[in-house]
Amino acid sequence: MDNKLLEILACPVCKSPLVYDKQAQELICNADRLAFPVRDDIPVMLEDEARALSSEEVDKLK
Numbered sequence: 001m002d003n004k005l006l007e008i009l010a011c012p013v014c015k016s017p018l019v020y021d022k023q024a025q026e027l028i029c030n031a032d033r034l035a036f037p038v039r040d041d042i043p044v045m046l047e048d049e050a051r052a053l054s055s056e057e058v059d060k061l062k
Contacts, residue, residue, distance in 0.1 A: 001020045001022070001027075001038065001041065001043075005043075006018070006020055006027075009027065009043060009045070011029035011031065011032060011034070011036075012045050012046070012047060013029065013032050013034065013047055014029065014031050014032050016029055016030070016031040016032070018036070019061065020038075021035070021061075025037065025038045025039075026038060027043055027045075028053070028061060029050075030058070030061065033052060033053040033058055034047075034050040034051070034052060034053065035050060035051050035052075035053055035057075036049065036050045037049060037050075037051075
């Protein structure tokens with residue numbers, strides 16, 4: 001994931017900054033507890049495509 005792209009991307013739901021999880025290939029919004037997939041190096045920034053993070057996943061990211 002390009003760092004410049006990551007700097008300008010924001011959560012489509014709440015506009016918070018996103019954190020890139022390289023291993024899971026997801027962009028994480030800590031505020032909404034959502035993970036947006038990255039497919040073929042393209043972020044899928046659709047709320048319907050995001051998955052909810054479990055409490056354990058959120059704690060692990062802190």
